[in-house]
Amino acid sequence: MDRTLGGSFRFAPHLALLGALLASGLIGVCSPWIDPYYLDVMKTVGINVILAVSLNLVNGYTGQFSLGHAGFMAVGAYLSAAFTLFVAPHWLGPLGGGPFGQGLLFLTALLGGGLCAALAGLVVGVPSLRLKGDYLALVTLGFGEIIRVIFQNVDFLGGALGLNGIPAYTTIFWVLAFAAVTIFVVVCLVHSTYGRGFLATHDDEIAAEAIGLNTTHYKIVAFVVGAFFAGIAGGLYGHFKQTIAPVGFNFTKSIEIVVMVILGGMGNTPGVVLAAILLTLLPEVLRPVAEYRMILYSFLLIVLMIARPQGLFNFSYRRRKSA
Amino acid sequence: MTEFSQQLLNGLSLGAIYALLAIGYTMVYGVLRFINFAHSDVFMVGSFIGFYAAKVIPPGSPGGGLAILLVAMVGCALLGMAIERFAYRPLRKAPTLNVLITAIGVSLLLEYSGQKFFGAAPQRFPAVFPTREFQLGHLTISSNQVIVIAVTGGLIAALRWVVFRTRIGTAMRAVALNPQAAALVGINTDIVISFTFALGSALAGAGGILYALNYPSIDPLMGVMPGLKAFVAAVLGGIGSIPGAALGGLILGVVETFVGGSAWSTGKDAIAFAILIVILLFRPAGILGRMTVEKV
Amino acid sequence: MDPVLAPPAAIPLLSLDRVTIRFGGLTAVNSVDLTVGEGERVGLIGPNGAGKTTVFNLITGVYAPTNGIIRFRGQGLAGLRVDQIVARGIARTFQNIRLFAHLSVFDNVRVACNLHRGTNAAQTLVRLSAFRAEEAAIARRVDSLLEIFNLGRFRDAAACSLPYGEQRRLEIVRALATQPKLLLLDEPAAGMNAAEKIELVRLIQQIQRQFQLSILLVEHSMKVVMGVCQRIIVLDYGLKIAAGSPAAIQSDPKVIEAYLGEDHQKNVAHH
Numbered sequence: 001m002d003r004t005l006g007g008s009f010r011f012a013p014h015l016a017l018l019g020a021l022l023a024s025g026l027i028g029v030c031s032p033w034i035d036p037y038y039l040d041v042m043k044t045v046g047i048n049v050i051l052a053v054s055l056n057l058v059n060g061y062t063g064q065f066s067l068g069h070a071g072f073m074a075v076g077a078y079l080s081a082a083f084t085l086f087v088a089p090h091w092l093g094p095l096g097g098g099p100f101g102q103g104l105l106f107l108t109a110l111l112g113g114g115l116c117a118a119l120a121g122l123v124v125g126v127p128s129l130r131l132k133g134d135y136l137a138l139v140t141l142g143f144g145e146i147i148r149v150i151f152q153n154v155d156f157l158g159g160a161l162g163l164n165g166i167p168a169y170t171t172i173f174w175v176l177a178f179a180a181v182t183i184f185v186v187v188c189l190v191h192s193t194y195g196r197g198f199l200a201t202h203d204d205e206i207a208a209e210a211i212g213l214n215t216t217h218y219k220i221v222a223f224v225v226g227a228f229f230a231g232i233a234g235g236l237y238g239h240f241k242q243t244i245a246p247v248g249f250n251f252t253k254s255i256e257i258v259v260m261v262i263l264g265g266m267g268n269t270p271g272v273v274l275a276a277i278l279l280t281l282l283p284e285v286l287r288p289v290a291e292y293r294m295i296l297y298s299f300l301l302i303v304l305m306i307a308r309p310q311g312l313f314n315f316s317y318r319r320r321k322s323a
Numbered sequence: 324m325t326e327f328s329q330q331l332l333n334g335l336s337l338g339a340i341y342a343l344l345a346i347g348y349t350m351v352y353g354v355l356r357f358i359n360f361a362h363s364d365v366f367m368v369g370s371f372i373g374f375y376a377a378k379v380i381p382p383g384s385p386g387g388g389l390a391i392l393l394v395a396m397v398g399c400a401l402l403g404m405a406i407e408r409f410a411y412r413p414l415r416k417a418p419t420l421n422v423l424i425t426a427i428g429v430s431l432l433l434e435y436s437g438q439k440f441f442g443a444a445p446q447r448f449p450a451v452f453p454t455r456e457f458q459l460g461h462l463t464i465s466s467n468q469v470i471v472i473a474v475t476g477g478l479i480a481a482l483r484w485v486v487f488r489t490r491i492g493t494a495m496r497a498v499a500l501n502p503q504a505a506a507l508v509g510i511n512t513d514i515v516i517s518f519t520f521a522l523g524s525a526l527a528g529a530g531g532i533l534y535a536l537n538y539p540s541i542d543p544l545m546g547v548m549p550g551l552k553a554f555v556a557a558v559l560g561g562i563g564s565i566p567g568a569a570l571g572g573l574i575l576g577v578v579e580t581f582v583g584g585s586a587w588s589t590g591k592d593a594i595a596f597a598i599l600i601v602i603l604l605f606r607p608a609g610i611l612g613r614m615t616v617e618k619v
Numbered sequence: 620m621d622p623v624l625a626p627p628a629a630i631p632l633l634s635l636d637r638v639t640i641r642f643g644g645l646t647a648v649n650s651v652d653l654t655v656g657e658g659e660r661v662g663l664i665g666p667n668g669a670g671k672t673t674v675f676n677l678i679t680g681v682y683a684p685t686n687g688i689i690r691f692r693g694q695g696l697a698g699l700r701v702d703q704i705v706a707r708g709i710a711r712t713f714q715n716i717r718l719f720a721h722l723s724v725f726d727n728v729r730v731a732c733n734l735h736r737g738t739n740a741a742q743t744l745v746r747l748s749a750f751r752a753e754e755a756a757i758a759r760r761v762d763s764l765l766e767i768f769n770l771g772r773f774r775d776a777a778a779c780s781l782p783y784g785e786q787r788r789l790e791i792v793r794a795l796a797t798q799p800k801l802l803l804l805d806e807p808a809a810g811m812n813a814a815e816k817i818e819l820v821r822l823i824q825q826i827q828r829q830f831q832l833s834i835l836l837v838e839h840s841m842k843v844v845m846g847v848c849q850r851i852i853v854l855d856y857g858l859k860i861a862a863g864s865p866a867a868i869q870s871d872p873k874v875i876e877a878y879l880g881e882d883h884q885k886n887v888a889h890h
Contacts, residue, residue, distance in 0.1 A: 014746065065420055127604045133419055134358050138558070139603045141551075142596035149593040185744060192743040192750075193757050196730035200719050207717035210679065212705035212734035212797050221740065251547075255427055262424055294435040301428030306413045309421045 013188050020180035028173025039172055043240050045280045046175035047233050050182045052260040052276040053269060054229035057186050059258065060266035062222040063202030065137040068124065068144025069230050069257050072117040074249035075147060076231025077238040078157055080113030081166045084239065106169040110178075110235040117231020118224045120147065125223035129216060144254055152246040162245030163238070170240035178236065182229045187269055189225070198222060199267070259301060265311025274313050328462055330580050336468040336537065338576020339475035343530035344553030345560065345568035346482065347523030353499035353563040354519050357419050360426035361406055363550020364433035365399050365524045369531025370448065370541045371441055372398040377449045388452035392474070395532045396525040403524025404517050412513070437543030445542040448535035467536040478529055479569055482522065486565065495519055499563065552579070552595040559602055561612025570610060630693045631656045632833050633709075633801055638677060638687035647673045649857040650687065655801060660827060660834045662848035662865075666877060669854040671837040672714055675803050678835075679711050680704040691801070706734055710799035712790045714806050714837075720779035724770055724789055727778050728761045731796035761796070767829075768792050768822075784815055788822070795826065801833045802826070808840045820846035845869075853877070 031039060051073065058066045088105050124143045131139055152160050189195045200208040201215045208215050238244045260279050264272030286293045304312070344366055351359045372395040380387050380394075410429050414422045455466040486492040494515045497505040506512050534549065535541050552575060560571025575595060583591040602609060631654035640648045648670045655661045663671050676682045678689060680701040689696045691707055699707070719727050736757070742750040765771045768788055773781055778789060787807055794802060804823070808816050820843055827834055838844045844851065844865070851868045853861040855877040861868055868874055 065423070127600075131603055131607065134423065135603055135607060137423065138358070138554070139600055142555075142599040142603075145551075145596050146593050146600070149590065149596075153590070188744050188746070189740065193729055193732055193736060193754060194738075194740050194743050196722065196726050197733055199722055199726075200730045203719040203721055204717050206681075207713070207719065208730075209701040210705065210711055210713070210717070211731040211793060212702045213730070214700070214702045251551075255431070258424070258427075291439060295432060295439060298428050298431035298435055302410055302425050302432065305417075305421050305425040305428065306410070309417060 013184060017180055017184045020184075021177055024173050024176035024180060027176060028171055031172050034172075040240075041281070041284060042172055043170060043175045043236075045277050046172075046179045047236050047240070048257075048260065048276040048280045049179045049273050050175075050229055050233040050236070051257045052264065052272045053179075053182050053186055054226040054233070055257050056261045056264070056267065056269060056272045057189070057198070058222045058226040059261050060264075060268065060272065061186075061190055061198045061202060062219055063266075064129065064219055064222065065133065066140040066223070066226070067137045067251070067254050067258065068140035068142075068147070069226070070249040070251070070253035071124075071144035071147035072120055072227040072230035073234035073237065073253070074151055074244075074246070075117040075120045075227075076110075076113035076234030077244045077249070078113075078151055078163070078234075079116045079231075080109040080235030081163050081238045081244060082157060083109040083112055084167055084169065085163065085165070102169065106174070106239065109169075109239075110174075110232055113235040114228045114231040117234065118228035120231075121224040121227025122220065124227075125220045129219040129223070141251060141254070144249075145251065148246045148249050151249075158245070160246060162243060162248075164243045166238050166242045166244070168239060168242055170236050175236055175240075178229075178232055182232070183269060183273065185225065185229075190269075202267070259297075262301075263304065263312055265313050268311065268313065271311055271313030275311070278312075326584075330584050331577060332462065332464065332468065334577030334580035335573060336471045336576070337580055338573035339471050340530050340534045340537075340572075341549070341553045341556045341576050342569040342572025343475055343478065343526045343533070344549060345557040345572040346479070346565055347527045347530075348554050348557040349560070349562055349565060349568040350495075350519050350523045352557070354495065354502070354516055355411070355422075357422050358426065358554065359411075359523075360423070360550075361410075361429040361433060362523065362527055363546035363553070364430050364437070365403055365406075365546075366527040366531045366534070366550060367437065367541075367543060367546035368402055368433065369395040369399045369528030370535040370545065371437070371531075371543075372528065373451065373532045373535060374446065374448055374541060377451055382449045382451040383453055385452060388470075391451045392529060392532050395528040397528075399528025399531070400521040400525040403520040403527070407517055407520040412516075434543050434547075441543055443543060445540045448539040448541050450536075450539075451532070452536065465537075471533045471537065474529065474533060478526060482526070482565065485522070491515065491518055548592065555595045555599040555602075558607075559598060559609055561609030564609070564611045567609055567611035632659075632692060633678065633835070634690045635674070635678070636688045636690070638674075638684045638689060640673060640677060640682055641685045647857050648677065648684075648854075651854070651857070651859050653852055653859070655833050655835050657800075658827070658831070658833055659850065660823070660836065660848050662844045662851040663835060663837045663854065664839070664844055664851060664868075665854035665860075668856075670857040671854055672805055673857075674854070675711060675805055675835075675837065678704075678803065679709060705797055705799075708798075708800035709803065710794035710797045710801070711803035712787075712794055712805055712807060714809070716786050716790050718778040718786060718790055718793070720777070722778055723775050724765065724773045724778055724781065725761055725775060727789060728764055728793050728796045729757060731793045732757045732760065734797045764792050764796060783810060787811075791822075791826070795830060799832055801835065804834065804836045804838075806837055806839060808838055808843045811840075813842075816840055816843050817846075819843060823847050 051069065055066065055069045058064050084105065088109065124140065128136060128139045128143070151157055157163060190198055197208065197213045197218050200213060201218045205215050260275045261272055263279065264275030283293055286296070289296070344362065347362050348359060351357070351362070373391045376391045376394045380390050382388065382391065406429055410425050411422060414425060452467065452470055457464045457466070486495060494505065494510045495518065497510055498512055498515045502512055553572060556571035556575040557568045558571070559575060560567025560569070575598065578598070579591050579594055582594045633655040635651055635653040637650045637652060638648060639646065639650050651674065653674070663674060665671055673682065677684055680696060680699055680703070683697070691709060696704055696707070719730065722730065736753065738750045738753050762771065762774070765774060770785060770789055770792065773785065778786065781789060791804070791807065808819050811819060823834060823836070824847065826832070834847070836844065836847055848865060851863065851865055852859060853868060853874050860877060861871045861874045863871070
């Protein structure tokens with residue numbers, strides 16, 4: 001629960017962000033000396049953190065059950081890759097091929113991808129958000145699948161085989177920096193008088209409207225901001241794995257992200273970050289039992305919902321009344 | 324014209340299977356107000372039960388085929404009841420979101436267990452019924468299609484009899500309308516819900532066999548797309564309405580087949596989602612459903 | 620208790636003009652005329668199912684009337700969303716308390732301050748002095764409201780953990796935070812004992828004076844209605860069957876028949 005603004009919270013978010021960015025920079029500088037395997041794992045963790053924290057704004061805080069987050073990731077991945085593959089080569093000349101030029105290019109690609117994903121979020125969100133619960137989940141699922149099928153049918157973006165040879169611009173610095181930014185944005189948004197509106201919309205939409213909140217506005221903002229960061233994550237992913245295909249952004253991917261949000265405790269950002277880390281590391285740790293990994297994973301999901309629906313990391317739980 | 328009739332027949336045959344699956348979704352939604360994501364995987368298990376049963380019961384005769392069908396239906400009914408008992412019943416009072424996620428968990432569990440124990444690679448479903456082809460004018464009708472349509476019709480008729488002419492069927496309708504009132508007049512809602520799952524899952528099992536007859540390549544993930552589409556069919560027809568689910572299934576099957584045979588054939592999977600979105604945005608109650616107003 | 624006021628000023632604060640709503644075959648509110656003047660305390664009573672909460676829902680924009688016009692401060696409310704109507708100056712409480720159960724008492728009131736917030740969403744990210752000043756001002760306002768209504772000590776508790784009477788009070792405080800000109804109270808005395816009802820009457824009178832607003836009250840407890848209201852309107856089966864001063868209503872035979880019943884004398888003595 002939030003204490004009043006003022007006091008130690010006044011400057012803390014910006015200082016924390018600055019600190020995180022500096023730390024990311026430091027790790028980035030040290031990266032040549034870090035085992036590439038661990039670097040790769042860290043990058044995957046960071047990308048999942050961005051996905052989970054952004055989805056948490058929609059599902060956790062605002063209570064809108066979205067099952068199509070992977071679709072927005074796809075938009076970001078494809079559009080940023082299209083930029084670096086098809087547009088950027090024309091620009092590289094004047095900008096110079098050095099790290100600064102490359103970094104600027106990558107940032108542009110990422111932000112462009114994010115903005116396109118945000119636009120997709122708006123297009124999906126506006127009509128969908130009048131629906132509730134199950135229906136909203138389905139419509140978002142439907143949109144996620146449609147986005148995937150669209151990319152599957154666009155030949156110059158690789159069709160069913162996807163895009164290859166995407167330049168490896170994603171460094172550990174970019175991943176950690178954007179993860180920090182995502183957490184910063186979500187936390188700052190929610191912990192404000194304005195941001196209490198997200199929670200109010202979740203808790204009781206009718207009461208929220210009765211005190212003058214435009215609940216549609218909150219749902220759309222959550223959706224669009226969530227989609228933006230999913231797009232950023234997609235762009236980071238594409239320039240990390242260097243290859244993207246529609247099949248990697250399907251319903252299963254959306255579910256994986258949802259599981260992180262639930263495991264972390266919906267509306268609990270630190271918990272969700274921990275859950276993203278845990279669920280990314282778990283497959284690595286479970287390599288010995290890799291065959292049974294997914295079976296355990298799904299079993300865990302069932303048990304969790306029955307035994308501890310508030311998530312593993314949520315310690316300030318108050319029992320919710322049934323819907 | 325013959326092209327049209329042929330496609331229509333193919334579409335109805337596919338639609339019949341969607342109808343069977345859709346009815347299962349709609350029945351569970353009717354009594355529990357939630358979408359059983361695991362239903363599509365029960366369908367898949369039905370196909371595999373048939374696959375393994377065919378190793379014991381010699382396929383290729385009508386009797387054998389029927390036996391395999393029955394075994395699959397019973398097996399799936401039991402599976403459905405077990406899922407309800409162990410995964411959903413503990414969450415009877417929880418927010419719908421939690422149950423939805425549990426359903427997703429069960430679905431994943433079935434899929435991954437299937438991959439582990441049945442093998443992830445597609446396997447060939449044997450011809451459990453004797454296959455023949457008929458010519459009706461220019462129309463080519465396969466015996467499997469006839470079986471699909473006949474069995475579906477028979478099952479729906481049997482279901483209708485159960486729902487309207489038996490006590491348990493009346494109890495099901497009561498629980499769907501108002502669970503608290505049903506409990507107050509002495510209906511054991513637990514038994515009714517179990518029974519609903521058993522029926523819906525049995526239909527899914529039948530659907531699994533019938534689907535595998537026409538599309539003999541089966542694998543543990545085969546239920547995902549048909550399941551999603553059947554769900555769209557249930558919403559299209561009006562979620563909670565059994566005739567609606569049947570109607571929605573038929574419409575979707577026909578539309579999908581026609582799209583598949585047209586210029587936009589790659590969009591045939593997406594057409595179901597497009598229909599879903601259009602329905603949810605413009606008429607969420609579906610064709611035969613009723614809009615409900617929330618009391619403030 | 621105040622004497623009956625002279626007829627309301629030329630343009631009443633709120634006016635319902637032949638307002639009707641039909642749900643399928645049921646006419647829940649049937650051609651009802653109603654006005655609330657500036658600074659007035661009006662009661663809306665009637666048996667269960669008479670349509671009182673429906674009238675509230677019509678005023679606040681939850682339902683759109685099938686016929687008739689609702690005006691607030693002279694302007695029609697047709698087509699406005701619920702939150703837009705709140706912005707015009709009408710706030711309400713609910714028959715079954717609708718607090719934000721999982722937010723703190725403080726946050727429940729704070730979130731209602733969004734209506735008059737000057738800074739925008741982007742400023743939550745940048746947090747320059749304008750944002751911080753406004754957040755601090757909002758915090759002070761919320762705290763002072765909580766103090767006035769004796770909820771200060773529950774400030775950081777979850778709203779759902781409050782005792783029932785405090786929850787009702789919190790819901791009223793939350794509504795007040797939107798700075799309304801008209802406050803609709805839907806059965807605020809439900810579940811209260813005699814002492815609490817006396818306190819409620821005092822509270823409503825205090826609110827009306829201190830915040831200079833008008834009150835439209837739906838209530839079953841005659842004691843509270845008589846204690847608070849200057850004018851009463853009676854509904855039965857969606858129709859307005861009587862209107863007037865409390866004394867006039869108490870002796871109106873139509874009202875007695877429909878609502879107060881033959882044991883009217885006994886009821887008045889007990890309540």
